[in-house]
Amino acid sequence: MFRVGVDIGGTFTDLYAWEEDSPSTQAVRTAKVLSTPEDLSIGVMQALASAGIRPDEITNIVHGTTVATNALIQRNYPDPALITTQGFRDVLEIGRQRREHLYDPYQVKPAPLISRRNRFTITEKMGADGSTVTPLDEDELRAKAEVIRDRGIRSIAVALINSYSSGEHERRVREILTEVIPDAAIALSHETSPKVRELGRFTTTAIRAAMLPVVGDYMNRLEEKLAEEGSTAPLYIVKSNGGMMSADNAKDHPEELIESGPAGGVAAGAYLSRLLESPNVVVTDVGGTSFEAALLENGRGLVTDEYELEWEMPVVVPMLDIRSIGAGGGSIAWIDSGGSLRVGPQSAGAVPGPACYGRGGTAPTVTDANLVLGRISPDLSGKFALDTAAAEKAVSTVAEPLGMSVAEAAEGILTILSENMASAIRMVSSDRGRDPRDYAMVAFGGAGGLHAYETAKSAGVAKIVVPPYAGVACAFGAITMDIRHDLEGTFYSPLEGVDIAAFNSELSRLEGRARELLERDGADSSTAVVDRFAAMRYVGQSYEVMTPLPAGELTEDSIETIKHSFFKEHEREYGVYSEDFAVAVVNLRVTAVGSTGRTDIDSSANASGGTGGAPSKREVFFEGEFVEVDVYGPGTLSDDASIAGPALIEQEHGAIVVPPQAKAETDRYGNILIESK
Structure with missing residues (x-):
């Protein structure tokens, strides 16, 4: 029986499967087929067929997908509607009133996710303290709900001002909308992202509403195809935060799939980091249409909640800090x-x-x-x-x-x-106050090894690792994942004098909800690993630093520990900290990770197993002229082989360039290690 990882890219659909009951040397099957834009689920089935795997042989399938991202960028989704408080109709277009390019007088903002004619305002207002300032006008809401119904709109975002403090009005809006439009898919902002600052909350809710029909339709089609071929295996979806969730949860939370595809590569990088005992790595992935770069520290990807889908379109859910640019084989x-x-x-x-x-x-x-x-x-x-x-x-x-x-x-x-790719590495590192020279580079993607040396050299990275599964790394990473849920909530208070009981109560509420989601996805919540964080800042600052919180019940004695943890994280992010200014808590986050009880992958199955045979020859252009170089085909390199450039190494789903000034070695896992001579 197979544990299957699938990743759909703009050009190729990749598959990596681990046969749990076979000897390690026979346990791996891979496939790379062209993606099928007309129906991406067809590409998944073709990849299974190419790998010789019947759907009824699958124990579970973990799927990374760009369905949500592509639909958002292309604005290819059924028209949604937005219901918001009077005076806030144009938040999605106004944004933060910043310019992307300071001196470009011709720049144009991206089209809003929801057109203005489909954005409706209602009379209501909640206070920042959760109290009702203006009652909800239910008759007005019903009239506008009828307009939405008559326009044929069936996906609705509800984003009311200050609903992060109380979702009472939003819940009532949903009840009335459901009465008027029984088949409506409704996204509430206090459930999507219950955090202060309306732009991020409104945008993220608009994304959920727009993607509910798109992601739901795709998941249903894929599940139907798998079931028709005899599969009874659970379908899991890769999340932007580096974990996975059930397909049912994914249908309800499509905003958590923005970086679903690239997140698999970060998981593969985390696996490799543990395997090689190299805690700090920069993961790169060269696909057909894009290049992604992400940092891992202590074997874990860095998480951000300041991601922007496009300029002035923040997505405020926790996700891996992955930087993408348009650079790939195509x-x-x-x-x-x-x-x-x-x-x-x-x-x-x-x-x-x-x-x-x-x-x-x-x-x-x-x-x-x-x-x-x-x-x-x-x-x-x-x-x-x-x-x-x-x-x-x-x-x-x-x-x-x-x-x-x-x-x-x-x-x-x-x-x-x-x-261009080196600039993305510098961007993801310098923005977080890191130096790329302190990291090893892991090169993924079918074309990752072709450009790894020159990219690393330009970025200042000395050591390069190209694993044997580089061409299908995101699919490989998918099957190494655990179920993960991040829950957040607003909790604003100066740290000094914070209400400890309320602090503990909110953390307990978030943790309870996280454990419920783990159970829904088939994980044992009693064995889950739960981490807690507070988004903190100096009073007067505009942005927060995520700070780890101590385990267990917080007491008055915990405050000093939390404060010094904040100082440490602030110095790590910005290079400075001060003990002279007051500190405040803004948001809380609980991260819960649970296992589905799967067996660990045997890393020896990734070993090269090569024969050490003689390489072939090919004319290759280096430094202004064609020269004859050695070409090592798939399965020809033995463990601990040493190769002086110029040379080429061909893998099953990719190729590696070793230029004249470089050398390469293999290790017992089949990884190719490249550095300067």
Whole structure:
């Protein structure tokens, strides 16, 4: 029986399966198939078929998906409505009134998630202390509910001002909406994100409302396909926070899937961090359309609640701090109005794909450049034939205007791409006050190993690790996950003089709800690991620092411990702290992690198991000329092999470039370790 991880990307759908009852050397099956944008669930079934796994052989399936993210970015979802308090109709458009580009007079804000004609205001108001300031006008609400019903809208966000302090009015709004529109899907802001600051709460609730029908429809179709083929296994979905939840919970909480796909890569990085006893790593993932980078400290991904879907669209649910840019194998090279070569963020995606795929693409892509330079094989390691002539023709469209040879232009494309990816690493590290030189880089993605050395060199990272499952790393990471739920709530109080009883009561409430969610997902809440945090700041500051809280019942003696923990975290994030200013608590968070009782993956199953056979030869372009280099195919490298560049290492679902100035070694797990000579 198989434990299956699946990850859907813009170009490929990846699968990694672990056969729990087999000897370790036979336990792994993988697949990489083209994604099916017309119905992404078809790609999942094709990946299972490619791996030779019948749905009735699955014990559980963990699925990372970009369904929610893509639908939001493309605004491809049924029209939702918003009901809010009078005077707050345009919060989604006004935002924070900041400029993304300070000196660009032509910048335009992204389209709002809910159009203005479908945003309705009602008479009501709750106070910041949870008291009723203005009663809810129920007759007015019913009249507007009828308008929403008559427009055919069946997904509604309810975001009332100050509802984080009391959800009484929002719950009554839901009752009335359900009477008028019985089949409505309704998202309440105090249930979605009960935190102070209305923009983040309104936006996150709008996302939930918009995604309820999209994610629900996709999950239902996938479950139906699996059931039709005989599967009775539970379906789990990768969450943005680095854990997983049941498909039923995912249908109710689609806002927690924004980074579902990349989160699998962070989980794979955490597994590798433990395996190699390397606590601090930067995880990178080069896919077909995007590049992601994330930091792990002490084997755990850094979490943020300041993520922005787009400019001025904050998503205030805890999620891994993953930075994404448009840079991948399908990224298109082009020449700007100033005559400079650029790469991305536009991508050829799965359809039509790079020119060399022979599916109708004509624009020069990163994959075309790698093929022209000989860095990937013309048969894509046995998957399907690539059209070298079409790649050369595509790259020539940028080479000729620049007065360069096709090979020189292709090398330039890869250099620019590597610099773009290095900037993402610097961004995710410098924004958190970290130095990338203190980290090892783990390179994931089918194209991760192709660009790992140049990207790491530019970012200042000395050590690179490319695991044997790099090409399907997000799918691999999915099956290493535990169920995880993060619950938050507003609890504003100066730390000095805080009501300890109320403090403990709110933490207890959040923990109880987290354990309920674990039980709903099939985990044993009695064995769960529960961590507690407080979002804290100096009085007068605008942003908070997440601070760990002591375990157990808090007492007056705990206050000093909490204060010094805040000082430590503030110094870590900003480089400074002061004991002279008053400290306040703003929000509380409880993180609960529970296991489904699965067996651990045997890491020896990832070993290379190579024969140490002789490499083949290929002409590859390095530093301005084609040179003959050794090419080590899948399964040819033995453990503890040492390779001096230039060389190529081909894996089942990817390839690794070892340039002339680098060397590579293998370890007993089949990992490729790269560093300068």
